[in-house]
Amino acid sequence: MINPFLPSKMKILDIIPETEIDQTFVLAGRKPVKPGQFFQLSVPGAGEAPVSVSDFEDDKLFVTIRKVGRLTNALFALAPGDYIFARGPYGNGFDYRDYVDSDLKVIAGGTGLAPVKKVIKHFIANKSIASLEVLLGFKTPQDILYRREVRAWVDAGLATLTVDKAGPDWSGNTGLITGYLKNLDLSNLENCKFIVVGPPIMIKFITIELLLLQVPEENIWVSLERKMSCGLGKCGHCKIGETYVCLEGPAFRFARARRLLD
Amino acid sequence: MGYQLSREQFDRFLDRLQDDYRVFGPALDSDKGAFSDTDRITYKNIRRLDDLELNRKSYFSPKEIFFPIRETLFRFCEGEPTVPQIDDKKIAILLRPCDSNAIDRLDAIFLENGPFEDFYYKRRRENVRFFLIECATGFDSCWCVSMNANTTKRWDVAFRFGEDEILVDVKSEEFLPYLDDCPQKPFEIRFIYENTKKVRVPEVGEVTLDHFAHELWNEYTARCIACGRCNTSCPTCSCFTVLDAPLGAEKKMGERWRAWAGCHIDGFTDMAGGHTFRQSRGERMRFKTMHKINDYRKRFGKHQCVGCGRCDDVCPQYISFARCINTLSDCIEEGKRK
């Protein structure tokens, strides 16, 4: 009998510091995975929690983790060569086919960038969509993730980057991400598709704006966060209505997501 | 195959079962009631007929026998997870039709929902046999008929407990040898088709956004104290939380557990960063109500609630779930008339 709660060991190949409190862990392992899917990561005795896959290639999986509590503290105490436990991947993730030939706009706030980083990279490399634009918002310049890649996207004219609050040595955009929606090229609105990821409050305001702009709710995707104890449709924590976020999500078309009532 | 047993013959039947089965049934826990000098009926090991308490409803359901309140999933030893063994003796549970149906509702979550069967549930559940207790009248707080949970085909042996004799219908052959010298008598179990308490359940699709936003839920924000008794006493509540406990100074060892969780209890939806959903208790009452009579039905084609009425029996605030469902139905009717 399969025991889906049993995690397996994954070796940490490298740890890339991103910010004061965020690190990307590079894990050895080849697992079929889609962007937006998540793993249940754990450290024995410290706990287990859902973490999105932020990137993958050949024999490597990337996860970006924010140090916020018991498990994530224990993860940050580990070093390359150590092992962590993982099970998954779980959830539906983003399906590249949903965006073929569209003018894709990815709007990400803070750590919300992690689950869509691979989507962005995929569509930069693969020309199956008509165009790609990225809108990124972080709290402060110190909170920016994946600096090298983000810089390259901005330099290539692909991404608009803004921070809520800047210090004296910041010469870029400032202000809330919602204020930069107007920078997106929406001239061919019927062909535009939107992926919106970030904190619940940001998703709320961005989607309100998009609907005001007459974007059909089927053309917006969001990723929802919920407390999750299993990822398997058993523990009940992630349930909203008849929907299990861990099974049918975390990525949802907004047409469905907005009907999920607690 | 039907039998008629005297009390002594029933005790002998239980005796013979002991080698191969652990038998559980509703029994009295003296002085364990909510008030001083009151008793509580819980599920206990049964060795003789006198151990059974059949005149009152059990406070807890039998679910904890195969879905323990807290269970070790595995131990990490030297970095490797080891799954603890369980006693694989078969388990016979004396239960009523509502509870037999409730186990079917648990099965749907643990065995059907999602891509995998729940390993821990399944390995215990496979050992469970159903000893059905016939309900002659039911209890005052029962509403199983309203939930279509008053009848069941899910049983191995059915019993009618009379004053001096016990009528038995054996469906599973595995139990025939334990009764082979008992007097036979044709017997067919009956079900009840009316409860004193009646609940009108809305049809799927009748519940709309208006009923989510309705003020009826506010009453529960004022009354519910989020104690979670309705969750723990419910035979169909299946939610749990997974947590780790470190062992030893090296922190290389630890146990991963799962423990019952409940949607009425604070912290059920708390996420890192302090975000939580359904902060008000009225919202939690609404969530539970929808889950029991609407959401689950959309997903599995049957009500999750089986109408056992335990939530109403145990609530310290005298909140009646039956009344809540009826109030919701009243609102829907009112909306239709408008």
Ligand SMILES: Cc1cc2nc3c(=O)[nH]c(=O)nc-3n(C[C@H](O)[C@H](O)[C@H](O)COP(=O)(O)OP(=O)(O)OC[C@H]3O[C@@H](n4cnc5c(N)ncnc54)[C@H](O)[C@@H]3O)c2cc1C
């Ligand atoms: C689908 C999904 C994908 C995710 N992807 C990622 C990811 O890619 N990267 C990532 O870093 N995280 C991700 N998360 C979040 C991640 O699961 C949590 O950060 C993780 O559970 C934290 O565990 P912990 O043991 O470290 O924190 P805990 O010790 O459980 O607590 C975290 C912090 O939250 C605070 N907290 C908890 N509850 C409350 C409360 N009620 N009120 C106030 N504060 C509270 C605690 O004080 C603590 O500081 C994801 C979550 C989901 C559901």
Ligand code: SF4
């Ligand atoms: S709810 Fe129905 S089946 Fe359950 S104890 Fe009451 S009458 Fe019997």
Ligand code: SF4
């Ligand atoms: S038993 Fe009553 S008070 Fe306790 S959580 Fe349930 S409804 Fe609220």
Ligand code: FES
């Ligand atoms: S995370 Fe457990 S049911 Fe979804």
